[in-house]
Amino acid sequence: MDHSRRKLMIGLGAGAMIATTGVAGTSIIQTIEIDGKRYAMIHDESLCIGCEACVIACKETNNVPDSATRLEIIRSGPVGEFPDIRYSFFRKSCQHCENPPCVHVCPTGASYIDKKTGIVDVNPDRCVGCQYCIAACPYKVRYIDPVTKSADKCDFCRKSKLANGELPSCVEACPKQALIFGDLNDPQSDINIALKNKAVYRYKKYLGTKPKMFRVPDKFNEVQS
Template sequence: MKIDDLEQMESEDLSTLSSAERRRFLKIGLAVTGMYLGGSILSLISVKNAHAAGVVPEAGTYPYNPHYSMVLREHLCIDCERCKEACVKTNHVPSYGFRTTILEKRRSLGEDKSETIFVPVLCNHCNRPPCVRVCPTTATWKDEKTGIVVMDPSRCIGCKTCMAACPYNARYFKEETRAVDKCDFCLQSRLSKGETNPACVEACPADVRVFGNLADPKSRVFQLVHAPDTMVWVLRPETGAVPNVFYINS
């Protein structure tokens, strides 16, 4: 094509656009932006309505019934690790992973003396579980009946975002199932088969771990966390996950 021919062609540059056409284009751009933004904002909405005036929800505001939870009577733990052994055996936990473990902290008592406190940890089955929010394929969710955070290994793509998101280091990747594995309060291995307690609770000789339905005022867990003059705390409350594993000393 020669220069002369080119000069006679209709220009396609921006000066040929009419004002109406520009406006229409802008509207489409805004609509597309709005649609995407709407979706992005959705991603910030919490998974479940959660209630938490303090670390223990007010009686009657538990989202589930049974609302399974665990109370750990921290100072009674002697680190015998029978809970860990029972968990490994019951849930086929490989040697490189754990669903529950026991941490150790040291507190100074002054004059070169200190006390050692053992802290059992496990999945906190949070009311606002960050792991559930971030999973791209809904491979993990809050069980609608019990509030237990469960996994479907066949949906897990192994992106490990749930592991990054969990404030409690409660998840690990299990090579055998090619999926992230975690504590499910023994829902699959025991509760669904009529047992009333997870294996770790059953195995504990010091009655450290108390399991039950927080929505039932007659349950032991309810009575422990609502007892007068009792200090109740949770781990990492600042993350806003609203955990269902409570710690007490009494």
């Protein structure tokens, strides 16, 4: 895409952002029908040890540049009282929202929900680098790829592992089985079985984004609704 067209599309994007936001920038809830699977993930914070094997596997599988990351493990603490004391670990990555602000503000349709999987993704051929999606994401998990100049983020390894019938690389790499992945539309999936048996929360659920990243809280952590 040439420079003049990129500038034009960025300019047109301002109108798209105004059209899809309400008072004080609140996202207008839009329903996107999913025709196939609804992939989701659980991060069990009570099992996570913060080893970052998931982070390394993600970078290697998806060729993420050194200056960027699709996945971070944020450490907090120490918490608790001796001798029952430890650090807590929080996964920061795309939430694959069912009502994603990043999709609603994109002026070119580069940010979209894949209707066969429910995965929020980015088409680099349509991205003009306007960064509206980065600004709109309340989870701050998007970045501009320094090579492609396109917005990028976690896609649950949709075009790599998942395309080959495998689990996302972070799930496979976790030594503590702290990550559970599966289809919410399948009652017998591992994730649905886990959701029936574990107390979970969703980060910033109050925003109405309907994140498909569920979390089992560490017993020391305050649950963030």
